[in-house]
Amino acid sequence: MDLAFSHTQSQRVLKQRNMLLVACLVLAALAAILGIAAGSRDREVVLQPVLRTPLTLSSSGVSREYLEAVTRDAAVLTLNRTPQSLDYWMNAILEMVHPSAYGEVKADLLKIMEDQRGSSIAQFFTMESLKVDTEGLSSEVSGVLHTMVGRQEVSAVQKTFHYGWVYNGLSLKLVQFGMVEKVEPKKAVSS
Structure with a gap:
């Protein structure tokens, strides 16, 4: 049992x-x-409404509105500078730059700082148009680049600037920016 x-x-x-x-x-x-x-699953972060509409970030890609807002801020930051704000200007731009482009961008910014430090030359940009490409992660801003010496404006030139971006996870970083050179069409030679 x-x-x-x-x-x-x-x-x-x-x-x-x-x-x-x-x-x-x-x-x-x-x-x-x-x-x-x-x-x-795609992650989304809702950003506080700092513009006319609320923005969201998604790991699936960059929205047109977010790329426009970031480009607008980047253009204001990169194209407006005075000799007194050069250190802040360079550090703020470098915070936006992707690590793969950091060294090259920093070298270019140091050249600009070297040329402008101690001078009375300042520049500011008045934006007239903004184009963004969310697929190619690029944007272009056009407007007038004003150059001032002291309190006097010495030039106001129509310019277009290109910004290239990279998007990883929920982070949009700058990889390139610069002025777009206009290519003049070649004139036909008549005989």
């Missing part, structure tokens, strides 16, 4: 162990499925 009772008790413990194992496997599979679903 003790043997039969002991056998029945062992069978019940084994059955409980097997049910617990099945429950653990089901829970582990469910956790894995939920983890994969959470990892592959």
